Amino acid sequence: MRIGNLTIVGVGLIGGSIGLAAKRRGLAERVIGVGRQMRTLENARDLGAIDEGSLDVPDAVRAAELAVFCTPVDQIVGQVLAAAPGCAAGTLLTDAGSTKAVIVRSLEGRLPDGVAFVGSHPLAGSEKRGSEHAAEDLFEGRLTIVTRTPQTGPEALDRTMAFWRSLGAQVRVMDPEAHDQTLAVTSHLPHLVAAALAGLLPAELQSLTATGFRDTTRVAAGDPALWTAIFAQNRGAVLAALDRLEDRLERFRAALRADDQKGLHDLLSEAKRVRDALGS
């Protein structure tokens, strides 16, 4: 794959990493980054993540063959709707949002002829923010989910998959709702649990934590506004995932109450098998 102008809306950890990877891998001739502050864009340019900066989303997207929206999930739909009317036929729009159903379904049937939006979610990133944490290998060997619905054009889907593969990612196709149900379990629930755990730690016990507490709560350092938007867009699936957690916590509680050591051992062994399978 080879792109003339690639526009990245939102040049943070993910957007910056896309820019770095696209430039180092020769995917795009020119990378345009869009942000709200010139200083951020200048930093991204100095890091080699973009070639030029713009403060105007529709303007920067109009110049693109492919544009990827790496902004908070509650901003993507509005930005795409604002930018799409100015796009030439054949422009491909995608995103990197952590939720998919609200975004993809909100855009279906609302874009000009010849302009396609295909939802994407690279399973990469961290609790850190900003292009200063971007890495050209962020997507290498990692999975990116690309969404398909009955309205997704096959060529747009193929190009979206080729885009992420060109950045080093492995790609899996899912429908938006299946994505959101899956991520509720694999990402949103862990975030909620980490935040619940961090939130209950009294200040006087902070010095009495060790690596276990720090690992288990690490993602709770993520940006509250970004995560509020993610939870708000995936409330139903997160609530269902939370029910599954509560069931399992109840099994631990029952085993503890009954001093059922075999029951505890079974629960811990099952967890260890799963965790060992995930690798470090």
Added chain:
Amino acid sequence: MRIGNLTIVGVGLIGGSIGLAAKRRGLAERVIGVGRQMRTLENARDLGAIDEGSLDVPDAVRAAELAVFCTPVDQIVGQVLAAAPGCAAGTLLTDAGSTKAVIVRSLEGRLPDGVAFVGSHPLAGSEKRGSEHAAEDLFEGRLTIVTRTPQTGPEALDRTMAFWRSLGAQVRVMDPEAHDQTLAVTSHLPHLVAAALAGLLPAELQSLTATGFRDTTRVAAGDPALWTAIFAQNRGAVLAALDRLEDRLERFRAALRADDQKGLHDLLSEAKRVRDALGS
């Protein structure tokens, strides 16, 4: 501090690290490691963690000026009671167990005159096991909790504190029950939650996890038998900590159900403040 013979019962990650640190820092003239298998002890000797190995706890402890029990929490009391009658007056016994009340209270009043047991818990370690993961700097700058009760002799307490400080640790004195209530929140609850989360992940979703899930569940790779014993010895405090978690999960649930984004943002912001204060 300078010890003639230091005996380490259980030469795994913690015991091996004590041996490495004691030898590299010149704390002990000779380090005797006790295990159940000669092969494990030979490995520990090859790594420089011990000078000689023994399969006999009372025999190896009898030779020691100071012995530290780094075995699972449900084995420590029995091993100490078996070893103490053979010890010379002035011998100091301590441990590295993750629970303290059952161990310390079970031993009070049951040791020969002149033989002291003081409970210890270095807040170091990981989900890994075995002396091959031992590190001479494991305790450096980390906290070790040393327990004091009305029956703890001041000199034995001082020597125990000096021992851990000689290994590079910072020391805090707590009573055994306060230790257990604290660790229920800072260590045992995170382990339980990580295991609950890992345990609910269906096999088909394993490939759809990313660093967030892996960080949050990392400790669930710990040894189920070790952790069953820890939970069994600290059931009451862990159940109380679990109640606090449930309260907080309920606040998330209520905010999700009501689509209360301000409420979610407040909960996530509070968690981020705590997590940021803990450092990476």
